[in-house]
Each structure stands twice: as C-alpha cells, then as structure tokens.
Amino acid sequence: MNPLNLMRLVAPECILVIFALTALFMDVATLREQSAKVRQWVVGSLSGVACLTVMIWIACIRPEGSYSMVELPAVSFLLKEVLLGLTLVTALISFDAKFTRHIGEYYALLLLAAVGLMLLISSNNLLMIFVAVELVSLSLYAMTALDKTSPASAEAALKYFLFGSVAAAFMLFGISLLYGVTGQLQLDAIAGKLQTQHLEPIHYVALVMTLTGFAFKIAAAPFHLWAPDVYQAAPTPIASFIASASKVGSFFVLARIVLAGFGSARGGAGWGHLAAGWVPVLAILATVSMVIGNLVAIVQTRVKRLLAYSAIAHGGYALMALLADEQRAVSSLLFYVITYAITVLGAFGVVAMVEHSGGRDRFSDFAGLSRRAPLLSFCMLVFLLSLAGIPPLSGFFGKFYVFTAAISGPDHLQAFWLLIVGGATSVVSIYYYLQVLKQIYVAPAPANVGSLNISMPAQIGIVALAIAVIVLGFAPGLLLGRLNDGLTLVASNL
Amino acid sequence: MLAWTIYISFIGAALLLLVPTRYTRALALLTATAGLAVTLTQLLFPNDLDELGVLKSIINLNWIPQLGIHYHLAADGISVVLVLLTGIAALAGVLFSWNVTYRTKEFFALYFVLIGGVYGVFLSFDLFLLLVFYEIAIIPKYFLIAIWGSTRREYGAMKLALYSFAGSAMVVIGLIAAYVVSGANTFDLATLAQHPFPATFQYWAFPLIFIGFAILAGIWPLHTWAPTGHVAAPTGASMLLAGVVMKLGAYGALRVAMTLFPLGLDFWRYPIAVLAVIGIVYGAMVALVQRDFKFVIGYSSVSHMGFVLLGFMTLSQIGLSGAVLQMFSHGIIAGLLFAVVGRMVYERSHTRELSELEPLHLGRVLPFASVTFVIAGAASMGLPGFSGFMAELQVLVGAWRTFPHLTLLAGLGIILGVAYTLRVMVLAFFSDKNAQSSTYRAGVNAISLPEKAGAILLLSMAILVGLFPSVLLDLILPSLHSPLFERVWKGGAP
Numbered sequence: 001m002n003p004l005n006l007m008r009l010v011a012p013e014c015i016l017v018i019f020a021l022t023a024l025f026m027d028v029a030t031l032r033e034q035s036a037k038v039r040q041w042v043v044g045s046l047s048g049v050a051c052l053t054v055m056i057w058i059a060c061i062r063p064e065g066s067y068s069m070v071e072l073p074a075v076s077f078l079l080k081e082v083l084l085g086l087t088l089v090t091a092l093i094s095f096d097a098k099f100t101r102h103i104g105e106y107y108a109l110l111l112l113a114a115v116g117l118m119l120l121i122s123s124n125n126l127l128m129i130f131v132a133v134e135l136v137s138l139s140l141y142a143m144t145a146l147d148k149t150s151p152a153s154a155e156a157a158l159k160y161f162l163f164g165s166v167a168a169a170f171m172l173f174g175i176s177l178l179y180g181v182t183g184q185l186q187l188d189a190i191a192g193k194l195q196t197q198h199l200e201p202i203h204y205v206a207l208v209m210t211l212t213g214f215a216f217k218i219a220a221a222p223f224h225l226w227a228p229d230v231y232q233a234a235p236t237p238i239a240s241f242i243a244s245a246s247k248v249g250s251f252f253v254l255a256r257i258v259l260a261g262f263g264s265a266r267g268g269a270g271w272g273h274l275a276a277g278w279v280p281v282l283a284i285l286a287t288v289s290m291v292i293g294n295l296v297a298i299v300q301t302r303v304k305r306l307l308a309y310s311a312i313a314h315g316g317y318a319l320m321a322l323l324a325d326e327q328r329a330v331s332s333l334l335f336y337v338i339t340y341a342i343t344v345l346g347a348f349g350v351v352a353m354v355e356h357s358g359g360r361d362r363f364s365d366f367a368g369l370s371r372r373a374p375l376l377s378f379c380m381l382v383f384l385l386s387l388a389g390i391p392p393l394s395g396f397f398g399k400f401y402v403f404t405a406a407i408s409g410p411d412h413l414q415a416f417w418l419l420i421v422g423g424a425t426s427v428v429s430i431y432y433y434l435q436v437l438k439q440i441y442v443a444p445a446p447a448n449v450g451s452l453n454i455s456m457p458a459q460i461g462i463v464a465l466a467i468a469v470i471v472l473g474f475a476p477g478l479l480l481g482r483l484n485d486g487l488t489l490v491a492s493n494l
Numbered sequence: 495m496l497a498w499t500i501y502i503s504f505i506g507a508a509l510l511l512l513v514p515t516r517y518t519r520a521l522a523l524l525t526a527t528a529g530l531a532v533t534l535t536q537l538l539f540p541n542d543l544d545e546l547g548v549l550k551s552i553i554n555l556n557w558i559p560q561l562g563i564h565y566h567l568a569a570d571g572i573s574v575v576l577v578l579l580t581g582i583a584a585l586a587g588v589l590f591s592w593n594v595t596y597r598t599k600e601f602f603a604l605y606f607v608l609i610g611g612v613y614g615v616f617l618s619f620d621l622f623l624l625l626v627f628y629e630i631a632i633i634p635k636y637f638l639i640a641i642w643g644s645t646r647r648e649y650g651a652m653k654l655a656l657y658s659f660a661g662s663a664m665v666v667i668g669l670i671a672a673y674v675v676s677g678a679n680t681f682d683l684a685t686l687a688q689h690p691f692p693a694t695f696q697y698w699a700f701p702l703i704f705i706g707f708a709i710l711a712g713i714w715p716l717h718t719w720a721p722t723g724h725v726a727a728p729t730g731a732s733m734l735l736a737g738v739v740m741k742l743g744a745y746g747a748l749r750v751a752m753t754l755f756p757l758g759l760d761f762w763r764y765p766i767a768v769l770a771v772i773g774i775v776y777g778a779m780v781a782l783v784q785r786d787f788k789f790v791i792g793y794s795s796v797s798h799m800g801f802v803l804l805g806f807m808t809l810s811q812i813g814l815s816g817a818v819l820q821m822f823s824h825g826i827i828a829g830l831l832f833a834v835v836g837r838m839v840y841e842r843s844h845t846r847e848l849s850e851l852e853p854l855h856l857g858r859v860l861p862f863a864s865v866t867f868v869i870a871g872a873a874s875m876g877l878p879g880f881s882g883f884m885a886e887l888q889v890l891v892g893a894w895r896t897f898p899h900l901t902l903l904a905g906l907g908i909i910l911g912v913a914y915t916l917r918v919m920v921l922a923f924f925s926d927k928n929a930q931s932s933t934y935r936a937g938v939n940a941i942s943l944p945e946k947a948g949a950i951l952l953l954s955m956a957i958l959v960g961l962f963p964s965v966l967l968d969l970i971l972p973s974l975h976s977p978l979f980e981r982v983w984k985g986g987a988p
C-alpha cells in the first residue's frame with residue numbers, strides 16, 4: 001500500500017481545491033480594484049477552466065481502485081464527469097449574475113461544493129461520507145445566503161441550515177447506532193456483519209435514522225419543507241446547483257448505502273406484503289413525495305417554487321428505482337437522476353436569464369417569452385417537456401426505465417401499486433408544466449418589454465444542456481451503456 | 495419506403511421554422527403532398543411489398559439493447575389504410591388552413607410534428623416506439639388548440655391533453671407490466687402477441703391498455719374531451735383530431751390491447767360492446783339537441799367512433815374489417831364536415847350558433863359550402879354509395895351475430911344520425927326564416943380555391959371508397975389473417 005496511490009485516487013479533488021483557493025486568492029488579492037464585470041469574467045473563467053481541467057484529467061487517468069477510506073467504483077468516473085459538467089454550466093449561468101459582490105468567495109464555494117460531491121461518491125466509509133455531506137452542505141448554506149441585499153435569501157439560508165443540521169444529526173445518530181451494533185464503518189464490512197446478525201429493533205432504528213437524514217438531503221416528502229423556500233429565495237444559479245449536482249451525489253450515496261450496506265435488511269414493498277426493511281421505507285417516501293410534490297405544484301404561481309415541488313416529485317420517482325435488483329436499481333436510478341439534473345439545471349438557467357433581464361420568476365414574467373427569446377424558449381420547452389416525461393426527450397426514457405426496473409425487482413408485480421401512483425401523478429404533472437409553457441408560448445408578451453438580455457456563456461451552457469436532453473432521449477443507450485459497463489465491474493463491491 | 499412519410503413530416507416541420515414566412519404555405523403543401531405521394535406510390539407500384547396487406551418489415555434496428563427495444567417500423571394492410579388516411583387528411587388540413595396568418599410558421603411546424611407522430615404510430619411494431627410516437631402526437635395538439643383555437647380554447651386544449659396523457663399513462667404502465675411478466679426482454683409486438691400471458695394477468699391488463707387507448711377513440715364515458723377539443727380547435731387541427739387522432743386510439747386498442755391479451759378481450763368483450771353502443775346512441779342524442787354547429791359534428795364523431803369499437807368487439811372478420819373501414823371513412827367525412835363548419839361557414843359568418851345562422855340563408859349565400867355539406871351529411875348518415883354505408887353495414891352485420899340486442903340499439907343510433915344531420919342541415923343552410931341574406935351576401939368572400947380543392951379531394955375519396963370498398967378491403971382482409979391476429983380468432987388458445 002503506497003500512499004502515493006491515495007494521491008493518485010484523489011488527485012482530481014486536490015486539483016479542484018487548489019483551483020478554488022486560487023480563485024479566492026486572486027479575487028481578494030489582485031482584483032480588488034477592478035470592476036465587478038472584470039472580476040466575474042476572470043474568476044468565472046478560472047472556475048470553468050478548473051472544471052474542464054479536472055474533467056480531462058479524469059478522462060485520461062481514469063482513477064480506479066481503493067485505498068483506506070477512498071474507494072472508487074468504475075462508475076465513479078462517469079459520475080464525476082457529470083458532476084463537473086453540471087458545475088461548469090452552473091458557473092456559466094452565474095457569469096453575468098448580479099446577486100453578489102463576493103465573487104471570489106462564490107466561485108470558491110461552488111468549487112468546494114463540487115469537491116464535496118466528488119468525495120461523497122468516492123468513499124464507502126460512513127464517516128468519510130458524513131464529512132463529505134457536510135462539506136457540500138456547508139458550502140451550499142453559505143452560497144444560499146450570498147445575496148446580502150435580500151432578506152429572503154438570508155431567511156432561506158437559515159432555514160436550510162437548521163433543517164440540514166437536524167438532518168445531519170439524524171444521520172450521525174443512525175451511523176453511530178450502526179457502528180454500535182456492527183463495530184464497522186466500511187459499508188461492505190457492515191453488510192457482512194448484518195448478514196450474520198439477527199436483526200433487532202435497534203438495527204431498524206439505525207436504518208430509519210440514517211434514511212431520514214438522507215431523505216432531508218434529497219428533499220423527499222415529508223422531509224421536504226426546506227426545499228421550496230430555498231429554491232425560491234436562493235440566487236437562481238445556486239438553486240440550480242442544489243437541484244442538480246447535489247441531487248446526483250446524494251442519490252448515488254443513498255443507493256450505495258442501502259444496496260451495499262443494508263443489503264440483507266431489504267424487506268419488501270408488495271401490496272399487502274410489506275416486510276420490515278429499507279424497501280418499504282423508501283416506497284412510502286416515494287409515494288408521499290410523488291403525491292405531495294405533484295399536487296402542491298399545481299397551485300404554484302412562481303416558477304422556481306414550482307420547480308422545487310417538481311423536484312420533490314422527481315425525487316419520489318427516483319426512489320422507486322431502488323426497489324429493483326441491485327444492478328438495475330443503480331443503473332436506472334443514475335440514468336434518471338443524471339438526466340433529471342441536466343434538465344432541471346437548464347430550466348433554472350432559463351429562469352436565471354429571465355431574472356437577468358429584470359424580471360422575476362412569476363408566471364407573468366414568462367408571458368410571451370417565445371417572442372422575446374425564441375431559442376431560450378425552445379430550450380425551456382425541451383426541459384419542461386422532459387421533466388413531464390414526454391418522448392423523445394430523456395425524461396421519458398428515464399421514467400420508463402425506472403418504472404420497468406421497479407417492478408422487475410424482487411417484489412415483482414407486487415410493487416405494481418407504486419407504478420399506478422407514479423403513472424397517475426405524472427399525468428397531474430403535465431398540467432403544471434403546461435401552465436408554464438402556456439405562458440411562454442400562448443400568452444401575449446407585455447407591450448413594454450423588448451427582447452431578452454441574454455448572457456452569451458449562459459446561453460451556450462443552456463443550449464448544450466438542451467442538446468444533451470434531446471440526444472439522451474433519442475439514444476439513451478449512450479449513457480446507459482456506460483452506466484452498465486461501469487456497474488458490471490463493481491457489482492461485487494458496490 | 496413508407497417510413498419516409500414519418501421523416502418527411504418531421505423534416506418538413508423543422509424546415510418550416512427555418513424558411514422565410516412567405517414560403518411557409520407552399521412548403522407545408524409540399525410536405526403534405528410528398529407524404530401522400532409516398533403512400534400512393536407504395537400502393538400503386540408495390541415493388542417491394544409483393545402481397546399488399548401482409549405484414550412487411552421496413553426497418554428493424556437495435557435501438558436500446560439494454561431493454562430489448564428496437565426501432566422497428568413495419569406495415570400491414572391496416573397500417574397502410576390508416577397511413578393513406580393520414581396523408582389525405584394532412585393534405586386537406588393544409589388546404590383548409592390556408593388562411594392562417596397568425597404565427598403561420600409555428601402553426602404548420604406543430605401541425606407536421608403531429609402528422610409525423612401519427613404516421614409513426616401506424617407504422618411502429620415495437621411497442622416502446624409506438625408509445626414514443628403516440629405521445630409525440632399529443633403535445634402539438636395542445637398548442638394548436640391553445641394558440642390558434644376559438645371558444646374556450648385553453649380549457650379545451652388542457653382537457654384534451656390531460657385525457658390523452660391519462661390514457662397514455664395507463665398504456666405505459668400496462669405495457670411495462672406486460673414486458674416484465676413476459677420476461678422475454680422485448681417490446682416487439684409480434685413476439686409479445688405470441689406470448690401466452692396468464693389469464694389472471696390478462697383480465698386486468700387488457701382493460702388497462704384497451705381503455706387507455708380507447709380514451710383517445712372517444713369511448714363513452716371518457717369521451718368528453720372530444721367535443722370540447724374539436725370545438726375549440728382551429729379548423730385544420732379539428733380535421734386532424736377527428737380525422738386521424740381519434741383513429742390513433744382505436745388503432746392502438748386493436749393493434750396492442752386486443753392482440754396481446756385475447757383472453758382478457760374475451761372476458762371484457764360484452765361490457766365494452768355495451769359502452770360502444772351507449773357511445774353511439776348517447777353521442778347521437780346529444781348531437782340532436784346542440785345549439786352550436788360545431789358541437790353537433792363533435793358529438794357525431796363520438797357516435798361514429800362507437801361503431802369502430804363495436805366492430806372490434808364482434809371478433810368476426812366482417813365486423814373487424816368494417817371497423818377499420820369505418821376508421822377510414824369517418825376520418826374523411828368528419829374532416830369534411832369540420833372543414834365546412836369551421837372554415838367555410840364560421841370564418842365568414844363568425845358565429846356557429848344555429849339560431850344565428852338560420853336567418854343568414856347560407857344555402858343561397860354559400861352554395862358550394864351547402865352542396866358540400868349536403869353530400870358530406872349524406873355520407874355521414876350512411877347513405878349507400880358513400881364509404882360510411884359499407885363500413886357501418888359491415889359492423890352491424892358482424893354485431894348482429896354476436897350481440898343481437900345491442901345491434902338493435904346501434905341501429906337506433908343510425909336513425910338518430912339521420913335526424914341530427916338533417917336538422918342541422920336545414921337549420922344552417924336551408925331555413926326559411928326571415929331573410930337577411932341580401933344585406934349579408936355582399937360582405938361574404940367567395941369560397942377560395944384551396945377550400946374547393948380540399949373539399950373535392952375529401953368528397954372524391956368518400957365516394958370512391960363508397961363505390962369500390964374493395965380497394966381498401968383487399969388491404970384490410972389479408973391483414974386480419976396474419977399471425978398477429980391468430981390468437982384473437984382462437985379466443986386466446988395458444
């Protein structure tokens with residue numbers, strides 16, 4: 001065991017940290033006298049370059065293997081590439097944003113959050129996972145509060161922080177109980193112990209506590225209350241990062257914990273055949289999320305809030321994937337979450353552009369957008385229809401695959417009731433997505449507004465995301481093939 | 495070669511957005527004509543389809559190997575008949591939309607996306623692909639109605655979209671269940687049609703998928719989207735809605751639900767026949783008392799589509815071929831009626847209230863429109879010599895053997911059909927109420943050339959098929975003996 005090996009495995013994270021500190025230092029030390037625009041462009045470009053550098057690094061080196069607490073399954077390249085790509089687009093969207101004067105701090109925090117997410121998927125040690133979760137969360141709390149002129153932003157940050165801390169406490173409590181009963185922190189070791197032990201109530205308490213902590217992080221109902229306020233009040237690029245990249249990381253690690261760690265405490269979610277374990281917990285979380293998310297979204301009149309409730313609903317669909325057998329669960333979950341993250345980031349990007357032109361996120365600010373910004377409106381059409389699950393966009397295949405996976409798992413057709421809930425609620429979701437699209441395409445534009453003032457980097461990012469949504473819809477095999485290749489290599493230790 | 499109907503439509507839709515507005519209508523006409531020409535070439539010079547009517551694969555690519563999904567286009571006689579109908583309806587719809595001036599490009603682009611989706615459904619023999627095309631066809635309908643529609647357009651559009659998606663959600667979850675239960679890892683229609691699904695599964699899966707599709711065919715009591723949607727839609731779109739979109743539902747019910755689950759079909763046959771007959775009689779009775787001209791036609795569509803569903807449930811060769819013929823015939827005739835009401839009359843009189851049309855003496859003011867309506871009305875009533883006669887006669891003959899009592903009721907529907915058609919004909923065109931026509935006539939534009947061309951196209955098809963039904967029956971009958979329907983005839987025995 002060579003410590004250099006560890007360096008090799010975590011080199012991408014190290015490079016990113018160096019870039020983050022450079023961005024911070026550069027802004028503080030050398031750019032103080034410059035105008036905000038120059039600082040934005042210099043520091044923003046630096047962050048973009050950071051993401052690209054690390055993406056290229058990962059693509060070339062392909063770090064794989066394990067050392068101490070770090071363990072990189074093969075699928076982690078792909079996930080890290082995706083996370084960095086999402087961070088890159090978030091940076092692009094924030095290029096012309098005016099919400100803060102703390103530009104260096106903003107980009108540094110963004111990169112640090114990305115580092116946290118990358119560490120999150122690099123470990124199978126519960127302690128390390130907890131530290132990574134906290135790194136991500138602390139960066140996000142701070143970023144949410146960055147708009148110092150807006151009291152709502154501060155309030156949302158406080159709410160996010162309080163909820164997040166409680167979630168962390170739950171998670172830590174669960175982890176400590178788990179450590180108490182198994183004496184292990186490595187997921188595979190925990191799984192080995194659990195297999196030999198008779199499951200006592202204490203095991204289930206540990207299980208439920210840990211899952212509750214994660215349910216907060218992924219905003220699954222009934223632990224979702226922070227999400228609408230945070231999405232609504234945080235500066236839009238930050239909300240988009242919370243909704244996209246942090247979801248990918250959290251869902252992957254949730255899947256890893258339940259599948260690799262709690263494999264033997266599975267239970268069952270069949271109709272009338274509920275058996276204790278994590279599956280019924282997740283099935284109930286999924287159901288409540290789909291119902292509450294979709295029904296409450298109907299009455300929203302603010303786009304960001306609507307996207308928040310839709311995020312809760314989508315969290316529910318994604319959780320359904322975990323009912324499948326191991327291989328399918330991970331591949332369908334990751335496909336769903338990755339395509340969802342791409343889509344929702346794009347949708348927030350469009351909202352950011354509308355806000356950038358002096359609007360807010362009320363429905364009326366979107367009226368007649370198709371004539372003020374045809375390209376951006378078309379992208380929004382793509383994103384919202386994909387969220388609604390309309391073919392040939394990637395959201396359709398994602399949902400289709402998750403549904404298929406959910407009833408081909410060990411519960412088989414017994415889990416069909418979840419499909420009925422999922423199908424019925426996704427019909428409901430069409431209604432509110434069409435409400436937004438109706439504003440964009442059907443409603444007349446207000447008389448006194450001109451065409452939209454769009455920042456070029458953001459537009460490039462948004463269009464790239466729209467293309468990704470379309471391409472992955474036409475050829476889901478591109479992503480699915482890579483996911484499955486990655487998974488077959490690690491099926492034993494995932 | 496038939497696959498080009500799909501590609502031409504989608505390419506046309508994309509080009510329409512790119513070319514300058516002054517070429518829009520010409521390009522739309524060209525696209526519709528090209529689609530029809532492809533089909534006609536295939537019919538008249540069947541070089542690679544030696545025996546017309548027999549199932550022939552056009553293209554079969556491995557699309558998403560991970561789930562066994564193929565890009566499989568094929569055609570048998572039923573598909574060809576419906577593709578031909580789509581081509582004719584599309585061309586006529588363009589001719590009757592010649593006067594669209596508001597956002598013309600977008601109108602025709604959405605129009606051809608809808609057409610492309612419809613062609614796709616009729617040619618798909620992989621069920622996943624069929625679903626993709628099926629849902630692609632729904633979204634353009636929403637926008638066509640919501641942007642270019644009239645009376646309560648946003649309500650009508652949303653209602654139609656939600657009903658359609660509710661139907662397709664039922665189909666999606668039903669198909670996923672079938673896919674998982676079969677364990678064959680394929681969505682290929684021919685393979686799944688051979689799979690002996692367990693009877694208990696068929697008993698609930700059949701109604702799920704059948705009703706899911708039949709919603710779009712206007713099955714009572716889930717038909718209410720149809721009249722409101724038709725009335726709200728602009729003329730071109732309501733021609734397509736009644737002409738081809740309702741056929742999508744009927745086609746899916748026949749092609750997917752009935753061939754996949756013959757035992758379920760046998761089980762639910764009588765209840766569905768009852769619903770179909772209620773639809774026939776109820777639709778006709780409601781049409782009899784409408785005050786809005788377009789609602790009469792809207793409800794008559796529900797009534798006529800009831801014959802299609804009744805024909806399916808006879809499970810006899812004559813009944814099924816009559817049902818398919820009725821799909822073609824109703825597509826032509828309903829399109830024509832909507833063209834007269836929505837374009838020729840409404841665009842000139844600006845009212846559809848029968849009481850306000852009465853004093854206008856349209857019979858004298860618009861002789862071409864009234865002649866067209868008289869002939870179309872006669873066809874709609876099922877007078878011999880028109881396509882509707884052969885179709886409904888065959889359905890009734892088939893039904894007589896199976897459900898004698900229901901057939902008597904369905905016959906009542908035909909009589910009611912004569913009554914509401916004559917009533918509306920007299921009220922709208924030949925009333926002798928106090929005349930205002932001399933003052934009115936001066937302000938009315940003559941019927942334009944595109945309208946005449948479209949009317950003549952549709953009229954000649956109705957008469958041609960009425961006089962020589964064998965043109966289509968030669969295509970339909972061999973398809974009913976293909977292996978796909980083998981188990982339907984045997985009542986589900988393997």
